[in-house]
Amino acid sequence: MNSTSVWDVAIVGAGLAGASAAIVLTGKGVRVALIDSRETYPACFKAEKIEPDQADLFRKFGLLEGLLPSASRIHEIVSARSKHVFRVQHYEQYGIFYQDIVNGVRAQIPSSVMWKNARVQDILPGSNVSKVTLMGGETIAARLVVLACGAGSNLPAGLGIRKRMISERHSFCLGFNIARKDGKPFPFDALTYYPDRLSARVAFLTLFPIREVMRANYFVYRTVGEEWVSRFGKHADEQLMQDLPKLAHFTGPFHVSSRVEMCPIDLYRADEGHVQPGLVLVGDVFQGPCPTTGMGMSKVLTDVDALCECVPRWLSTPGMGIEKIEGYYGHPRKTSCDARALRGAAYQRTLSTDPSLRWRIYRELMYLWTRLSGWATTPFKRVVGSGAEKRSSM
Numbered sequence: 374m375n376s377t378s379v380w381d382v383a384i385v386g387a388g389l390a391g392a393s394a395a396i397v398l399t400g401k402g403v404r405v406a407l408i409d410s411r412e413t414y415p416a417c418f419k420a421e422k423i424e425p426d427q428a429d430l431f432r433k434f435g436l437l438e439g440l441l442p443s444a445s446r447i448h449e450i451v452s453a454r455s456k457h458v459f460r461v462q463h464y465e466q467y468g469i470f471y472q473d474i475v476n477g478v479r480a481q482i483p484s485s486v487m488w489k490n491a492r493v494q495d496i497l498p499g500s501n502v503s504k505v506t507l508m509g510g511e512t513i514a515a516r517l518v519v520l521a522c523g524a525g526s527n528l529p530a531g532l533g534i535r536k537r538m539i540s541e542r543h544s545f546c547l548g549f550n551i552a553r554k555d556g557k558p559f560p561f562d563a564l565t566y567y568p569d570r571l572s573a574r575v576a577f578l579t580l581f582p583i584r585e586v587m588r589a590n591y592f593v594y595r596t597v598g599e600e601w602v603s604r605f606g607k608h609a610d611e612q613l614m615q616d617l618p619k620l621a622h623f624t625g626p627f628h629v630s631s632r633v634e635m636c637p638i639d640l641y642r643a644d645e646g647h648v649q650p651g652l653v654l655v656g657d658v659f660q661g662p663c664p665t666t667g668m669g670m671s672k673v674l675t676d677v678d679a680l681c682e683c684v685p686r687w688l689s690t691p692g693m694g695i696e697k698i699e700g701y702y703g704h705p706r707k708t709s710c711d712a713r714a715l716r717g718a719a720y721q722r723t724l725s726t727d728p729s730l731r732w733r734i735y736r737e738l739m740y741l742w743t744r745l746s747g748w749a750t751t752p753f754k755r756v757v758g759s760g761a762e763k764r765s766s767m
């Protein structure tokens with residue numbers, strides 16, 4: 374095999390992780406082949422909000438501007454529980470469908486990236502050259518393979534990588550559109566609403582704009598097969614009002630105005646066999662996020678950031694042995710982000726479901742402290758008034 378047919382990096386999967394890595398690496402002079410089985414990323418229920426740290430990383434990669442045409446800027450986030458506002462925050466946040474994020478990133482891939490629309494069947498990593506075999510038999514050779522195939526692929530198992538389940542069926546996410554019955558705009562820009570009783574098994578409901586719709590992400594601790602899940606599928610409005618009976622105080626009379634999308638969440642991590650010469654795992658294929666933390670894309674983009682710091686250095690010397698690969702898995706920003714995501718997921722679940730006296734007291738003190746600490750000095754009438762003006766002028 375001559376050296377011109379060996380790419381510096383072959384990236385398997387062009388979701389958020391793979392497509393962003395292709396762009397950042399190319400910007401650093403790395404020759405990249407990018408492979409995905411789907412020409413266009415299809416509509417799917419995943420991250421629907423860009424958080425401030427994620428906006429910073431997109432900006433650092435030069436990708437944020439390209440996403441803005443599909444995104445709705447959120448100006449003010451009201452947090453409430455029962456009938457009380459306990460916090461009003463102003464920070465950089467955007468509502469945007471996941472497929473628009475990925476396709477918006479993909480649209481910025483430079484023409485020097487070799488794009489291959491194919492399913493990867495097999496990967497053979499090695500310390501000098503790694504090989505990626507596509508369905509149909511074609512082979513792509515590269516010094517490094519970046520596996521960015523997301524959560525559901527069987528490629529890791531084929532490579533002998535063991536996934537450790539940290540918390541099976543950790544949480545359950547629902548996504549749907551919501552509208553006021555009177556057709557008027559909601560009187561807020563974005564609302565995060567917390568339950569006032571544990572038996573609802575709810576983390577929170579977040580309402581935020583994506584283009585012309587008010588989108589709802591609802592995070593609960595339920596499992597497929599529970600009656601609650603099928604009831605929500607059939608009678609979403611009623612179940613929502615049963616779980617959060619005082620929500621209408623903020624929203625006015627509402628109804629669920631779209632299909633309800635549901636997704637059970639497992640917390641897992643690649644635990645054994647992932648440190649191999651010539652191979653790295655980025656994004657959800659390495660560690661699964663719990664969406665209640667809002668850190669899924671933070672983790673993905675931090676992986677990309679850490680990896681793109683390492684790769685030009687690795688390529689400057691021969692070989693791609695595990696001493697190089699370990700530098701990525703041990704990168705301080707990556708390890709700290711992964712650990713925070715796991716801690717955050719465990720904390721949110723305990724906060725939302727633990728019935729012990731200790732946690733009951735902690736929970737009430739936490740809401741009280743947040744309220745008293747001056748975050749909620751803006752009277753609710755003013756808060757909701759300004760939000761309504763913004764939405765109606767969109």
Ligand SMILES: Cc1cc2nc3c(=O)[nH]c(=O)nc-3n(C[C@H](O)[C@H](O)[C@H](O)COP(=O)(O)OP(=O)(O)OC[C@H]3O[C@@H](n4cnc5c(N)ncnc54)[C@H](O)[C@@H]3O)c2cc1C
Binds near residue numbers: 409421
């Ligand atoms: C319901 C839900 C809600 C979420 N909410 C949030 C949120 O509010 N905030 C947040 O930050 N994060 C959230 N997340 C997490 C976030 O969406 C993920 O962390 C992120 O999408 C992972 O990106 P990825 O690139 O690793 O994987 P993906 O986007 O899944 O990309 C994987 C790519 O690999 C390709 N692929 C797979 N196998 C092959 C193969 N054999 N050959 C070729 N190509 C292949 C696929 O086609 C795909 O394009 C949520 C996740 C879910 C499920």
